[in-house]
Amino acid sequence: GSAQGSGAMGGSASLIPRDLLGEYQELTFLSKQEILLAYKRFSELLPKEERENACSARVPKSQILTLPELRANPFQQRICHVFSTSETEDDSMSFEDFLDMLSVFSDSATSDIKSYYAFRIFDFDNDGILDRSDLEQLVNCLTGQGEGSRLSSAEMEQLIQNILEESDIDKDGTINLAEFQHVVSRSPDF
């Protein structure tokens, strides 16, 4: 997420109490200005009546996906799902979920926590490992929605074969969290 920078503090400063702000600072990788800016962006997603209570309101997934940072992202659905703490499984997000998400995506977050969440995002079937079907879905997300841009099944097969050769250290046909973190920690681009 790129909701960073010196935001307009204005009225939003009065809506998060100072101590809670301090705690959020302790628990996330965000600075005070970033948290306030996040609050502002979050409350803009709510309908006017609920804005007073932004800290306790939940924003439905459709609203979250209108954020420009998520709109163009192929993993938008997965991101909402992973960070949402909704009990009704509707992938709606509260302000704290929102902060969690921003914290993990921020520049100062450690590679460990980023790779942990990346693993969960890529794990489409939520079974704790990346197996063939997860990898296939991942590739399809990355190559876009157009018909011409998808890989043929032979290419897909080859690609997944190569990936498993590289990353699957214990050769069990799937990539678990430890292997994923090992691969990704070596990457300069992560």
Next chain:
Amino acid sequence: DGSDDNEEGSAVENEENAKGTDKGKKRATPRTRRAHARGRDRHGDEDDEDDEGGMRRAGPRRHRSRRRGRAAGNETGDSDMEPTKARKNQANQESKEDDEEDEDEKGGKSGKGKNEKKGDKKSDKKGKKEKANKKKKDKKKSGSGSDSESEEEPITEEELAKLKEEVEEKKKLIATLRNKPWKMKKKLSVLKEAQLFVEKFEGALGKGKGKKFYAYKVMMTKKWMKFQRDFENFKTACIPWEMKIKEIESHFGSSVASYFIFLRWMYGINMILFGLTFGLVMVPEALMGKPYGSLPRKTVPRAEEATAMNFATLWDFSGFAQYSVLFYGYYNNQRTIGWLKFRMPLSYFLVGVGSIGYSFMIVTRTMAKNANDDGGGDDTSFNFSWKMFTSWDYLIGNPETADNKFASITTSFKEAIVEEQESRKEENIHLTRFLRVLANFLALCTLAGSGYLIFFVVRRSQQFALEGLENYGWWERNEVNTVMSLLGMFCPTLFDVISSLENYHPRIALRWQLGRIFALFLGNLYTFIIALMDEINLKARYFLPFTMFDRLLGNTEALQSLEEEKIVKYNMTIWEASLYNGTIPENSTAPPIQVDPADVPRGPCWETMVGQEFVRLTVSDMMTTYITILIGDFLRAVFVRFFNYCWCWDLEYGFPSYSEFDISGNVLGLIFNQGMIWMGSFYAPCLPAINVFRLHTSMYLQCWAVMCCNVPQERVFKASRSNNFYMAMLLFILFLSTLPAVYTIVSIPPSFDCGPFSGKTRMFEVISETLEHDFPSWFGKVFGYASNPGLILPFILLMVLSIYYLNATSKSYKEANLELKKKLQSVRIEN
């Protein structure tokens, strides 16, 4: 002391009261708050109140009411934690709380009262506490047990130590909490509970020996952490241009943004260099040195006075600009100036050396940091996995860029698959090789051509100088600078075209491109320097500086230089004598005749001339960049946009279309610029200031131009932030640019008539002079011993050996890594 004791004790009691009553109680709040205000002194209060307040007021912000676990949680939890005293209160107030919670339910979910959801939160906390801290519970039980007795009995040493350990553990937990991949609610509850624990027992711990010191230490630590956090916030707010760069990132991806981040980093370095030169060299001389017009070296010569204030002269950095603090020649060689006894020559020397040292240090430090991020550079490269897991650029917020990104990812997948298959075949490798050799040959030809062109142009300018520059127009006067800038503009494009023959992966192609442009600029630079030295030789006809290139070329003219200087000096004494009507006074009894400094004949001042050349080059480079952007990008975009309607073919898709941002060219321009600054700032202290101005305006202009006139690149590849390639080039350029300055300091005698080192045989003598005058004598002796070659050579040997040792260790670590990997596989197979 007694009163402190009481305070401490009452504070702890009040704390416990607060804990006891606060757990799900609302009515207690005002009372506990008053108790706090009473029981503690002002200092320790604020932070504690923060935490307490947070605990209390966080209640209404909770969004979910989970009352199910509350009742159960309350019983067990409270009975564990409550000290005996507060239990009665709790029993009383629980019934009250039940009533109030019913009211709250009626009142609706939206957080009305301050303390509405406190009960829920506490129950959450307790629930989580049970789950997450099972093993700590026992410890706490014993801890609380001992604490409940603490009011009556002193704590034993053992328990004290154990408590301390637990408190430390909790503190560490708090510090690393943000690293844990838990949901915010869980983190909040763990944090609160840990903070509670720490507070509760920190007070108790304070009861033992040295309690006052301990309490003080605790308070200072808290204050320090708060200060650190505020400072971090402040630092983040101070980072300039953050929003601009983020916007560019979301439109163009991180490779274009990496250029701007690099620019910002350079700006920071230049600010520091500017601070050094401005604050320690220019300002003291301006404030405390002799004013303009008091010395010959500080005055415009009579011959030039008429044109000294013209804009053309000032733009050329002669006239008044030359005889000012901006250049080396203005500074006087007095050992101390002003009432502060500021040592000007020493300061000048140290600032020069210090700038170089600082630049080295910061570039190396950034490289080391990037190398850490790189993950140590393993032997394996996970090509496909990286493409899969790390190729998406999460900073992209623009659908158009996203589409480009999708396309490029697909292409790169297909390419990689095909390449993998083809690497197992041997087909057509000869054609590729031939094309690559051809491309390199063409690149070499371009380099040679550009080198020759510069040489030719400089020779021509020497001819012009011989015939007198007044006869020629603007082009002839500025030919060298313009040609160098134009070459720098067009050759990279040529290299780009050549590289399309080679068919490399874009990242590798970028490196080849950068390497070639690097060679181009390097060749131009050194050709320029050689030409510059020759030009100085020619311009100042009556002297020839003892230059290193002359020496390299075995030029015997150099030997004449010292002779020439002597001649000038002799001429000056004769001129002085002529003022005394023909007699050369042997003693100084005759009163000195007042001569206007503007009339005194001047000695040569090659340092100022060199400084001027560098300044002119920087300014012309800056102008060229701006004009290129305006014409090459802006006018082109305007043309394509508005003439598209009335043109035969589609201008936007065919030629010329909108331009893409040229990362490599811009980065290299920036690096070479900086090389100029490093080279010239010793001779012209104004150079960092000019560069700061240039970078500042450049940032705004280029940000605007990128957003307005450029389109995202077709092949969007991610330039990782930890790209050490730029840094390595910067380091190399730094090394090369400081060579001339260091050489002149060590080997060339400074001009006798200008600058802070005039009169000395070597510039670094200012150090030995300072050691003699300003330091005690033993210091000088120690320094003398330390700079003995007999000591320095073994030291260098030691460093070489340690480098070798570290290299060997890192190799062995890599091998150990491989072994472990194999082991992992075999273990899994066994299972």
